[in-house]
Amino acid sequence: MSDDHKEDPGLSSTGMSRRKFINTTALVGLTLGVAACDKTGAPGATGEGAAAGAEGKASPIEVKPGELDTYYGLWSGGHNGDMRVLGLPSGREIHRIPCFAPDALVGWGITNESKEIMGTRPDGNLRYNVADTHHTHASYKDGNYDGRYAWINDKINSRIARIRLDYMVCDKITDLPNVQGFHGIFPDKADPVDPAINYTTRVFCGGEFGIPLPNDGTDVNNPEKYRSLFSCVDAETMQVRWQVLIDGNCDLVATSYDGKLAATNQYNTENGVHYEDMMSAERDACAFFHIARIEQAVKDGKFKTYGDSSVPVVDGTHEANKDAKTALVAYVSVPKNPHGVNASPDGKYFICAGKLSPTTTTIELTKVLDWFDGKMDKLDDAIVAEVEVGLGPLHTAFDGRGNAYTTLFLDSQVVKWNVEKAIAFHKGDKSAKYVIDRIDVHYQPGHINASQSETKAADGKYLAVGCKFSKDRFLPVGPLHPENEQLIDISGEKMVLLADHPVRGEPHDFIIFKRDILKTKQVYDLDDSPLVIKDPKESGVFRNGNKVTVKLTSQAPAFSLREFTVKKGDVVTLILTNLDKVEDLTHGFALPKYNIQFVINPQETKSVTFVADKPGVFWAYCSTFCHALHLEMRTRMIVEA
Ligand code: CUK
Ligand code: CUA
Ligand code: CA
Numbered sequence: 001m002s003d004d005h006k007e008d009p010g011l012s013s014t015g016m017s018r019r020k021f022i023n024t025t026a027l028v029g030l031t032l033g034v035a036a037c038d039k040t041g042a043p044g045a046t047g048e049g050a051a052a053g054a055e056g057k058a059s060p061i062e063v064k065p066g067e068l069d070t071y072y073g074l075w076s077g078g079h080n081g082d083m084r085v086l087g088l089p090s091g092r093e094i095h096r097i098p099c100f101a102p103d104a105l106v107g108w109g110i111t112n113e114s115k116e117i118m119g120t121r122p123d124g125n126l127r128y129n130v131a132d133t134h135h136t137h138a139s140y141k142d143g144n145y146d147g148r149y150a151w152i153n154d155k156i157n158s159r160i161a162r163i164r165l166d167y168m169v170c171d172k173i174t175d176l177p178n179v180q181g182f183h184g185i186f187p188d189k190a191d192p193v194d195p196a197i198n199y200t201t202r203v204f205c206g207g208e209f210g211i212p213l214p215n216d217g218t219d220v221n222n223p224e225k226y227r228s229l230f231s232c233v234d235a236e237t238m239q240v241r242w243q244v245l246i247d248g249n250c251d252l253v254a255t256s257y258d259g260k261l262a263a264t265n266q267y268n269t270e271n272g273v274h275y276e277d278m279m280s281a282e283r284d285a286c287a288f289f290h291i292a293r294i295e296q297a298v299k300d301g302k303f304k305t306y307g308d309s310s311v312p313v314v315d316g317t318h319e320a321n322k323d324a325k326t327a328l329v330a331y332v333s334v335p336k337n338p339h340g341v342n343a344s345p346d347g348k349y350f351i352c353a354g355k356l357s358p359t360t361t362t363i364e365l366t367k368v369l370d371w372f373d374g375k376m377d378k379l380d381d382a383i384v385a386e387v388e389v390g391l392g393p394l395h396t397a398f399d400g401r402g403n404a405y406t407t408l409f410l411d412s413q414v415v416k417w418n419v420e421k422a423i424a425f426h427k428g429d430k431s432a433k434y435v436i437d438r439i440d441v442h443y444q445p446g447h448i449n450a451s452q453s454e455t456k457a458a459d460g461k462y463l464a465v466g467c468k469f470s471k472d473r474f475l476p477v478g479p480l481h482p483e484n485e486q487l488i489d490i491s492g493e494k495m496v497l498l499a500d501h502p503v504r505g506e507p508h509d510f511i512i513f514k515r516d517i518l519k520t521k522q523v524y525d526l527d528d529s530p531l532v533i534k535d536p537k538e539s540g541v542f543r544n545g546n547k548v549t550v551k552l553t554s555q556a557p558a559f560s561l562r563e564f565t566v567k568k569g570d571v572v573t574l575i576l577t578n579l580d581k582v583e584d585l586t587h588g589f590a591l592p593k594y595n596i597q598f599v600i601n602p603q604e605t606k607s608v609t610f611v612a613d614k615p616g617v618f619w620a621y622c623s624t625f626c627h628a629l630h631l632e633m634r635t636r637m638i639v640e641a
Pocket of ligand 3: 284
């Protein structure tokens with residue numbers, strides 16, 4: 001950074017010329033200050049007057065009864081460990097897809113099929129009951145979403161879940177070995193060596209916390225030996241293909257459109273264990289991974305493994321990557337504790353937000369490749385802009401017209417800036433006014449995303465902002481406030497705030513795409529399950545020692561068995577196929593005192609295994625309203641003493 005900021009055209013009006021890097025004291029003070037004060041981000045934003053309430057005008061976000069939203073939003077569900085599906089612009093939550101934590105509506109974590117995906121301990125209980133999802137991204141083809149899959153991370157237990165988007169269900173969960181604090185996630189958009197593979201085949205995952213490798217009790221008191229890994233997961237098999245040992249840590253992840261590069265921003269190049277240590281250096285890094293070289297190194301057997309994991313780990317440390325022509329990893333220097341890294345829709349740049357620096361850093365990808373090819377000596381020459389945008393920049397979205405939108409956590413604002421103008425300004429054209437607009441948001445925004453933002457089809461229509469504090473925006477509900485998702489119209493020069501939506505904590509990241517990208521199936525295929533019961537006549541109780549299989553089907557308003565009898569101590573596996581074919585004709589199966597409850601969609605088969613340890617009569621009832629005789633839709637489980 002130079003002293004250029006004094007005449008920074010984007011900042012003079014807001015008096016930010018005094019704001020430089022934030023030291024420890026100032027940061028702690030600022031953060032506490034904003035959390036405690038409810039008037040700092042007072043309304044009066046540019047778009048406030050044009051917001052939904054303007055009298056006599058139709059609301060720009062209103063989707064009338066019977067009409068459908070024009071965009072899907074996939075929202076990370078945060079502490080609930082699920083993914084949420086929103087319709088936009090209305091902001092209505094249409095669906096929740098459980099992934100990492102149990103869910104009583106669909107029986108996630110209760111049925112055998114879901115337990116198989118989630119993983120169980122030897123006693124049959126779930127391995128984990130809690131989760132913390134942050135980032136969600138969907139599969140690509142030709143630089144746009146293709147509607148096949150979405151992925152979501154679990155930061156606590158370092159798991160990645162895949163959602164098949166046709167049924168909108170989680171179908172695989174994979175543990176990342178030797179990783180703690182699995183944070184950023186991004187699918188690739190092409191294969192770096194095969195131009196015919198112009199779709200997602202890998203998902204890259206950033207490990208945020210350094211740990212001893214292996215983490216088996218050795219080196220616990222030697223933090224200098226803690227390390228982080230960057231992981232590659234196969235999009236189809238969901239196996240971990242390889243990992244890269246790096247210096248510093250991983251945070252968020254971005255990928256290039258040609259499949260050649262993936263990157264992670266690093267806020268802890270210091271390898272610190274306390275926050276003061278983690279913010280002691282003036283600059284950190286954005287680490288770039290040369291995918292083709294890494295895969296070649298794995299093929300050539302140039303890897304290690306750690307602990308009981310057999311995943312190949314290649315060496316991406318500084319020490320092993322000094323020679324550009326063979327390097328697997330390149331570390332581009334960026335200012336103090338950067339946060340997001342985002343790929344511009346034109347495919348040219350990755351942008352790191354400064355977090356503790358009031359800047360964004362724009363890195364040109366062809367230049368990074370030039371360095372890898374030995375055509376450019378100084379890696380940091382790949383930085384084509386490093387400009388001030390405001391305090392606490394975190395994440396960036398794009399409109400497809402050359403503009404970027406960055407959240408400013410400390411300023412409670414979104415700043416709209418032009419990438420090419422920022423580059424011109426950085427080059428020395430001090431007349432280049434790169435900051436185009438600012439808007440107040442409420443309050444302390446984290447993630448941000450625009451419709452189709454990180455695709456070649458970025459359409460610059462809507463911008464959603466995930467505000468971490470809602471404070472006074474909604475009716476008070478006690479000490480735990482909802483978060484505030486705000487929707488902004490970015491179709492014009494000025495941003496216009498359209499709406500507030502309270503949201504259950506804490507969603508972090510989300511993507512927004514056109515509704516026609518997604519073609520969901522509304523009814524299951526009977527053959528999806530090997531356990532399917534195709535004919536009600538196959539129903540019955542089948543005994544093998546104390547193992548009992550109960551087969552039944554549902555067709556409104558009845559289960560195929562009016563009652564079934566087992567003996568106390570039997571290990572019962574109940575298999576249920578819903579033979580109703582009509583869309584939306586979902587039944588439920590709720591078994592009192594046995595802790596069993598799940599829904600069964602048209603043509604779907606589910607199973608559940610339990611020990612019949614309580615004698616008596618148990619009315620299993622349909623728990624989803626399906627028919628005028630829904631309340632009468634029951635079956636009796638008789639457990640003989
Ligand atoms: S992190 Cu949440 S605001 Cu986990 Cu994506 Cu930046
Ligand atoms: Cu079947 Cu209610
Ligand atoms: Ca740092």
